[in-house]
Amino acid sequence: MAGTQHANFRQNCCTRRYRQLMVTGVVATVSLLIIGGYYQWDEVTRTSRYEVLTESIKKIPFTWRNETLSLLYGKSHCDCSRASQNLWKAADEQDRDATIERRTKELAKYNRRVESFEDTPMIVDGSVPLSYPVRGLAVVPEGTVHIPGLAVQEKIIRQKYEVQLETADYGVLDTIAEVGRVQVEGLRTKSLTIRSESLSRLNRQLQFVVYTNTVYDIDATEIITFRYLDHTVSIPLRIRVRRAPFLYDPGPDNDISAKVTVVTKTFLRYASIRALLSSIREFYSNIRVIVADDSRPVEDLQAENVDHYVMPFAAGWFAGRNLAVSQVTTPYLLWVDDDFVFVPETKLENLVEVLENTRLDLVAGTVGHNGIKFTKMDIVPGDENGDCLRIHDLRNWGQVPGFPHCYLATRVTNFFLARTDSVRAVGFDPVYTRSAHTQFFMAAIGRLRVAACDHVRIDHVSNKPPEYKKFRNAGGDYEKVNRQRQYFKHNIQC
Secondary structure, eight states, X not given: OHHHHHHHHHHHHHHHHHHHHXXXXXXXXXXXXXXXXXXXXXXXXXXXXXXXXXXXXXXXXOOOOHHHHHHXXXXXXXXXXXXXXXXXXXXXXXXXXXXXXXXXXXXXXXXXXXXXXXXXXXXXXXXXXXXXXXXXXXXXXXXXXXXXTOEEOOOSOOSOEEEEEEOOSSEEEEESSOXXXXXXXXXXXXXXXXXXSOHHHHHHHHTTEEEEEOSOOSEEEEEEEEEETTEEEEEEEEXXXXXXXXXXXXXXXXXXXXXXXXEEEESSOHHHHHHHHHHHHHHOSSXXXXXXXXXXXXXXXXXXXXXXXXXXXXXXXXXXXXXXXXXXOSSXXXXXXXXXXXXXXXXXXXXXXXXXXXXXXXXXXXXXXXOOOOEEEEEEEEETTEEEEXXXXXXXXXXXTTEEEEEEESBXXXXXXXXXXXXXXXXXXXXXXXXXXHHHHHHTTTTOOEEEEEEEEEEEOOOOOHHHHHXXXXXXXXXXXXXXXXXXXXXXXX
């Protein structure tokens, strides 16, 4: 009897233990299911919350701050109704629509050609868990570059992590090392996929990702797309050919004649050009002077340190400037009109000092006794007829840091010292054969940094013989051609 009771007791104990183990197992299983379900549900609900949040943001009411809004959009559209010159009217009416169509196509091609990395908007979408470079990546054609800073900074524990990197146009992706327990697909292709059960290992693999250029271009921007779950970011990478620098030897004594060449254009004013050359020799005996001359009959101006280039008769104002500038071999050129005269205040060293200690490309002095002259100009976006050239005379963009006598501007006088290569890059359009000034500085907007200074002066001795005045005042036909050129070439309607 006692044995039977003992056996029953043992059986009951085993049964209770079995039941406890069963209950514990069920609880653990249910807990795991709940936890797993929670993470799966959390993934779904996080996406759902994101969609709801995105949708709800659009429904939040707002009020414009007109003062700030005007700063953003106030200059976005030009109005030519009160403009003094409407260049689009210069186009023949029957050809205007066709002209606009041709120019629109040419403008689109131009924008594609000159688009740079700085001009390309980079949109980062959902970047919170991602680390990636946003600037400074560059590679030479057929070169390879490491992509630094790639990482996924995720706090949620997942069974597997996966990222994709894709290129757009100019190259392929690869890795320079392999990491254990990491799967990599798409080596040496435009699409690279990396997977791992370990986030640390995945991030370690990302440290070895490289880009190789396969499509040649001298200056282009590749966009690398970096994706993780619903997060996508864009990484800009510049493809650039290494450029040879343009260097000029200032000579062992650093003499100004090794730095500056004086250039001018003359036409039917030999008395004026001789007075200019004589004044230059008074103050700068060794400096080289280049004279472009389209007069008839021709008088010989060739002399020591004076190069006289004879052109076809009345070849034109800007054609002569191009010729003169093309012959400069010094880092700086000084432009002067042929009826200017050097005086003691014509201190070229002062202008050289400004250029050599700033990023300016062109700096002007003053002419005569009228004081400093400068103008602010900018391009205002317009409509299908073109943009607007806005001109603010006697206005500037502010003082040049470190030079209290100098002011940033867009248009200055015809007495200026400039970097030779900068002026050549803009050039002088030979279509402008007679009067032209604003046209050069309009072409230089956004290309040259310009300033005007009042601590260097040159004199102006006006001399306009009757024959000269006849050519200078070319009349309405020339003005129409002039405006037609600006209208099409620069997309300017007024």
